[in-house]
Amino acid sequence: MDTHIVYPGQIPQDTDLLLAQKLMALSVGSLGDALYGRTAAAWGFSPTLSSTALTVAIGAGVILASGPLLATALGGQGGGLPADATVTTKQYLLPSAQTLTFPGTGGTYTLYALCSDVDTDNTLLPFWSADNPTQTQAGPNNAGTQLATRRASQVVLTLAQSAPAAPASGSVIPLMTFAVPGGATSASGVTYSQIANTFWLTIPELQSAIAAIAPGRLLNKQPFTNTNGATGTSGIYTVPAGVNTIIVQGVAAGGAGGGSMDCLNTSNASAGSSGGAGSYFEARMPVTPGQQIPYFIPAGGVGATAANGADGGALTFGPIGDLGTLSAPGGLGGYKGGIASSSGAALVTNAPAVGLPTGPDIVFSQQGEQGSPGVAALGQAVAFAGGSSARGSGGVGRVTYGTSNQYPGGDGQGWGAGGGAHANVAGTQNAGGAGADGYLLIEEYS
Template sequence: GGYPNRFLVQDASSAGVFWLSTVANNLTTPGESGASWGNLFAGLATETYAAQYNPGRYLNTTVITSSQTYTVPAGVYKIRVRLQAAGGAAGGSADNTGGNGSSCASSGGAGAYVEAIFPVTPGQQIPISIGVGGVGVTGKAGGTGGATTFGPFGSFAALSCPGGLGGYAGIQTSSSAASSIPGCPGNGMPSGPNIVYAVAAAGGLPGVAVLGTAAAPPGSNSPMGAGGSGITGYNGSTSQPGGNAGGWGGGGGAHANQQAAQNAGGAGANGVGIIDEFSA
């Protein structure tokens, strides 16, 4: 008779391939007929896949907060790179010293985030550029956060994260009127090789001034840090600055005022690069 049902046979020519008989009294050659044999390990990760994404023994983590050249340490043959781009600054408020009006800007957007895994060799030198947070400008739109990049090196193109955009400036609004300042849009996805996880640069939040009361939004949060604080329901006769972003990549908080001079929005946070180092 032939092979019994559920009988397991190793492939005659391919190491690591096993065929499982799916019928009783199977007289066909193992693997020859898809109707009579099943590949036992079909759909499971290959050795190539496992070698790329199983990083081996963890050794160390290097945190990089300024642009420099990263040198792969001795004994390190694989790295997981985590990049956070800088956040954008919030917009500045308009001048309201000549009347009873108010003004509110929109907040800054957060920088993009990415993770990627690379094979490396000890002593290899790789450029890394850390984005600088956007700067608030008095009475004008906030500055855009800088991109954070890793590479290029060897055969790999650069891994890049775009920074968050700056918030829009507020406008002078009388105490009997209302204005709404839209939030800035997002600034795109990270790009580059070997990406395993990515988050787009987030947009900012809108600001509103209604009947002499201003509501300034907080900055957008990044995966690695909170945005700057905002101002809710402000109707005092002074200028109220939005907060600077407190964590890596967050956007700046918006500025609000009533019967006060124009001012700048909160600054975006700088980016960062974090490199986890593995033995193989």
């Protein structure tokens, strides 16, 4: 922004004051250009229809529109600033409500804003007398002439069925249309609509609109884990002050790996199938500070000796007001292994994958990865790794052969992963690895 310079002891001129205002107007206009471009942008002008007369009261409003920087000379009387036709964005004001009468009935009438600069507030100003500096004169040349003391960038409203002529060096901006029923005696039955792309949201209104469709500034992240062992953890999430949107990420618990059977000689082998991973979701939703939302963080499935692995628990978040509850199913446990002897082989199929999460405002979801089948034959056993989740990796699998070799499957790592299965040759029965617990992460936005 350009700034006019004056110095101590300098004799002030009228142009010192006027040029400072011109530079300010140019700076504000450039800011308007950067924000809205060279287009009309209106705020306010709220209509109130009369129930007793064929009139409408239009509230105060503001319009940004293109116009000349100085339509005419500013000041004068031997000084001042000349007209400047540089086009910039200008602010035109309707400072108070204006009541208009509909010009007819049975038709559609447009509310037009006539934007222009008008020199106003005429006042009789004192002037110095060059012949006698101790004496003041009533206006220029002591003629008693009043002069304008304010240049108003004003809005004048009118209702018409066609656009009126633009004022000198000004513009005409259509704001809204009114449909007046035939024979109407009051405006109670009148309907109206704003002209498209003319009215703009204020910054608070824009913030509210954005918050309704997208999160604002990230304020905090809150993780929630299972702290109660095999029972899982229940709790209540309370929306903190200043939080209007949350993104919820949740993964259900993983299933345990399947156990192996007793293998009492070197010709016997057994391997279970590994556990599946829990499903995962991401959901974005509006919330209200102080709102309370229940949640449940499940425990991972536990392996059992010579038995199927237990399923992982489902994760829930909700109910969320009237929106319902987010729910992610847990991973399925792996099947126990069969016994393969020297005369045959044993194949344990893997459990099927669980379904997708359900609930409101889900923007992304993923099934948990299935566990893998176990294979045993001719004194060898292969147990594969558990299924991986979106937030964890499956417990390790094993390959074993020889005499009395036992290799338990690994536990699921991170969150929601499945446990690895147990494998043995000529050994005793044992359990598969445990599935990993569920997990919840809440990102809080303004």
